[in-house]
Amino acid sequence: MTVEIPSPASGELTEILKGPSEEVLPGQILARIRPGASQEPKAAVGAGAAAGGAVAAAASEAAAQATGAGRGLLSPAVKRMLNEHSLSPAALKGSGREGRITAQDIAQHVDPGAIAAPAAAPAAAPAAAPDETEQTARHRRPRLTADGRKIPHTAVRRRVAEHMTRSLSQAPHVTTVFEADLSRVQAHRALKAPQYEQQGTRLTLTAYFVAACARALLAHPSVNATFHEDALELHHDANIGVGTALGNEGLIVPVIHKAQHMSLAQIARRLGQLVGAARAGKLAPQEVRGGTFTISNHGVGGSLLAAPIVINQPQVAILGVGKVERRVCVLNTPEGEAIGVRTMCYLSLTIDHRAIDAFQANGFLEHVVKTLEQWSDD
Numbered sequence: 001m002t003v004e005i006p007s008p009a010s011g012e013l014t015e016i017l018k019g020p021s022e023e024v025l026p027g028q029i030l031a032r033i034r035p036g037a038s039q040e041p042k043a044a045v046g047a048g049a050a051a052g053g054a055v056a057a058a059a060s061e062a063a064a065q066a067t068g069a070g071r072g073l074l075s076p077a078v079k080r081m082l083n084e085h086s087l088s089p090a091a092l093k094g095s096g097r098e099g100r101i102t103a104q105d106i107a108q109h110v111d112p113g114a115i116a117a118p119a120a121a122p123a124a125a126p127a128a129a130p131d132e133t134e135q136t137a138r139h140r141r142p143r144l145t146a147d148g149r150k151i152p153h154t155a156v157r158r159r160v161a162e163h164m165t166r167s168l169s170q171a172p173h174v175t176t177v178f179e180a181d182l183s184r185v186q187a188h189r190a191l192k193a194p195q196y197e198q199q200g201t202r203l204t205l206t207a208y209f210v211a212a213c214a215r216a217l218l219a220h221p222s223v224n225a226t227f228h229e230d231a232l233e234l235h236h237d238a239n240i241g242v243g244t245a246l247g248n249e250g251l252i253v254p255v256i257h258k259a260q261h262m263s264l265a266q267i268a269r270r271l272g273q274l275v276g277a278a279r280a281g282k283l284a285p286q287e288v289r290g291g292t293f294t295i296s297n298h299g300v301g302g303s304l305l306a307a308p309i310v311i312n313q314p315q316v317a318i319l320g321v322g323k324v325e326r327r328v329c330v331l332n333t334p335e336g337e338a339i340g341v342r343t344m345c346y347l348s349l350t351i352d353h354r355a356i357d358a359f360q361a362n363g364f365l366e367h368v369v370k371t372l373e374q375w376s377d378d
Contacts, residue, residue, distance in 0.1 A: 241291035
């Protein structure tokens with residue numbers, strides 16, 4: 001994610017303590033600001049990861065908009081949420097420092113029950129800031145060794161490594177594999193894609209997988225869950241994350257919230273927005289939080305089957321989508337068996353065997369396959 005930290009006051013940015021690719025822990029000092037010529041530098045404390053350039057940009061923006069009161073200092077995420085929900089800052093009571101409005105304040109105002117209980121942990125590691133590619137290119141020059149060269153890990157790669165290792169060490173992974181005939185989906189896509197394009201939306205196959213999983217998660221709630229030592233927490237909403245590759249930097253999982261209430265067109269539109277923001281380094285924190293299920297479309301790179309796909313903890317399952325290709329199949333027709341060519345792909349479901357068993361996994365995956373093979377807009 002790209003997180004800009006707003007300055008607590010207007011003034012001069014005198015020192016940046018955290019640079020690109022450096023890990024930042026909650027509460028650590030990011031930079032120092034001199035509010036006035038006669039005053040000592042004041043620490044700006046951040047909570048989360050931020051590149052040095054983001055701190056500078058935030059300080060500049062805050063200096064321009066500061067009013068002396070906490071309510072006048074709105075972070076980029078808060079301003080975006082206010083615009084999305086057509087809200088005025090005056091309509092909200094800020095719970096932050098000096099009465100600042102936070103993202104949680106807006107979420108509580110829009111849906112009082114939305115944050116009554118803690119959401120699932122962040123779906124994936126933070127992504128790079130927009131300008132980090134150029135900056136880290138200077139900091140990540142290969143170090144020559146006797147055997148070759150070493151390229152330091154990026155912050156994203158380190159987070160991915162930690163997340164994957166923790167998941168495998170915590171959960172026993174089991175994978176089940178089904179095959180899906182996407183001929184009907186492809187026919188529907190060929191019919192609807194031009195119409196979607198006119199509306200500025202690209203209709204991808206991933207949108208169909210998200211829609212099919214949303215329906216299946218409602219029918220199989222144990223797959224839409226979080227494992228706790230004393231209980232299995234079932235979630236009301238199908239918040240589906242989609243693994244998005246960031247090239248050699250790693251990956252991130254933006255989340256389509258409440259996908260069960262969305263049409264195919266809405267899912268396709270939201271998916272396009274999130275993937276675009278992820279690859280541009282412009283995802284907001286709330287866009288990677290609260291995921292309850294994840295889809296990994298590894299087939300876009302030509303992979304037929306990947307198992308096990310590491311579960312995105314604390315979720316209990318992840319769907320893998322293999323390469324979509326034309327295959328010769330045995331078909332059941334009214335006249336008997338026949339040979340035909342169909343658009344097929346392998347779907348795998350990797351589960352946390354502490355939480356669910358093969359019975360639930362197979363039932364869920366069967367539902368997904370049936371939805372795709374009998375696709376209907378209804």
